Amino acid sequence: MKLLHLAGAALALALSTQACAHGQLAQVSVYDRNENRQLPVYWHDGKVYVVGRPGNEYQVRVRSRGEEVLAVVSVDGVNVVTGETAAEQQSGYVLAPGRSMDIRGWRKSMERIAAFYFTELPDSYAARTGRPENVGVIGVAVFRKKQPEPIAQPFAAPSAPLARRESGGAREAAGASADASGELASRSNREPPAKLGTGHGRDESSQARYVAFERASANPAELITIYYDSHRNLVARGVIRESTPVAPLPRPFPGFVRDPA
Numbered sequence: 001m002k003l004l005h006l007a008g009a010a011l012a013l014a015l016s017t018q019a020c021a022h023g024q025l026a027q028v029s030v031y032d033r034n035e036n037r038q039l040p041v042y043w044h045d046g047k048v049y050v051v052g053r054p055g056n057e058y059q060v061r062v063r064s065r066g067e068e069v070l071a072v073v074s075v076d077g078v079n080v081v082t083g084e085t086a087a088e089q090q091s092g093y094v095l096a097p098g099r100s101m102d103i104r105g106w107r108k109s110m111e112r113i114a115a116f117y118f119t120e121l122p123d124s125y126a127a128r129t130g131r132p133e134n135v136g137v138i139g140v141a142v143f144r145k146k147q148p149e150p151i152a153q154p155f156a157a158p159s160a161p162l163a164r165r166e167s168g169g170a171r172e173a174a175g176a177s178a179d180a181s182g183e184l185a186s187r188s189n190r191e192p193p194a195k196l197g198t199g200h201g202r203d204e205s206s207q208a209r210y211v212a213f214e215r216a217s218a219n220p221a222e223l224i225t226i227y228y229d230s231h232r233n234l235v236a237r238g239v240i241r242e243s244t245p246v247a248p249l250p251r252p253f254p255g256f257v258r259d260p261a
Contacts, residue, residue, distance in 0.1 A: 021048045023222045025069050025142045026062055026095070030226060031102070033057040041226070044239040051240070052118035052196050052228045059116065062093070062140055063100035070094055070143040070213050072220070073103055075116065075198050076126035077134025081107045085131060088141040088220050094213050106200060110208050115201035118228075124197025135197040137227050141220035145213060196229045 021028045021041065030039045030050045034057055039050040052058065060080075062071045071093050072079070074086030080103060081091045095101055105113035106125065114125075121127055126135050234240045 021224045021226050023142060023224045024065070025067065025144070025222055026064055026071060026140065026224060027100075028063075028138070028140050028224045028226060029061045030138065030228065031059050031061055033059060033104075042234065042239050044237075047227055048225065049227045049229070049234055049239045051231045051234060054118050054120060054196065054230065057104075057115050057117045057201060059102045059104040060138055060140075061100060061102055062095060064095040064097055067097050068095065068145045068213075069221075070145070070215065071101075072141040072143070074137075074139040074141075075106075076124055076137065077131060078106075078126050078129075080105075083129075086139065088223075089218070092141070092143075094211050104206060105204060107206070107208070108203070110210075111205060113204050113206040115204050117199045117201045118196055119199040121195055121197045123199050125200040126197060128200070132197075136195070136229055137225060139226075140224045142222045142224065143213075144216040144221050146216040195233050 029041075030052075031037070032039055032053070034055075035053075038061075039052075039058075042049045042051075060073060060075070062073065072086075072088055072090055073092055074080065077086050078084070079086045079090045079092075081093070083106065084090060093101055093103065105115040107113050121132060121135050124132070124135050126132055229237075229239075231240065235242055
């Protein structure tokens with residue numbers, strides 16, 4: 001049975017390879033709308049992090065790398081389309097091959113969204129709706145589209161003697177193939193709760209429409225995850241390493257003679 005999903009109308013600019021979380025099917029990045037820049041990523045223990053500045057609005061950019069895909073997007077463990085506690089089988093956005101999309105907020109209708117903005121945990125939408133456990137993470141579950149079944153080709157005509165023996169009817173051939181999707185990466189339970197979350201911001205126009213999309217498999221082909229927090233918290237957790245200022249060496253000839261204090 002075909003399922004209906006939302007298809008956003010806006011197309012994003014090409015993504016920078018230095019500021020994206022990469023998958024085989026899609027790329028995901030975070031764009032700070034106040035500062036008009038794509039946030040750089042930091043790798044730590046095999047995970048991707050970005051720094052969010054409290055109060056700044058942001059958007060999630062998802063780009064298909066070459067085939068039509070369905071992207072089910074969650075922020076802070078909440079589906080950005082339905083507002084439900086996120087699950088991979090829920091609604092998402094359909095991306096045409098090689099195209100990208102900016103997801104700027106929580107979808108309120110087919111015409112309106114509430115903008116994403118970085119905020120302290122108690123003000124986050126997830127916390128205000130009683131779901132603070134997964135604040136600080138953006139997830140994109142990517143599904144391939146189911147392809148049409150191939151049309152069975154007729155058997156080649158056998159030699160004459162065999163043809164006479166089998167003239168009573170033709171046999172139908174049926175084949176089955178298993179979709180070997182990549183296993184879903186399990187989320188680590190050892191990560192401490194993030195201190196920065198995403199708020200339910202100002203009302204904005206964002207047109208969308210329903211399209212039909214049948215998934216090739218029940219499980220996503222890949223899961224792309226980006227964690228975020230404040231700069232201070234990421235430094236404290238060792239994600240960002242700041243260099244220690246080095247005192248300048250004394251100079252043997254610093255200049256003219258000054259009066260004593």
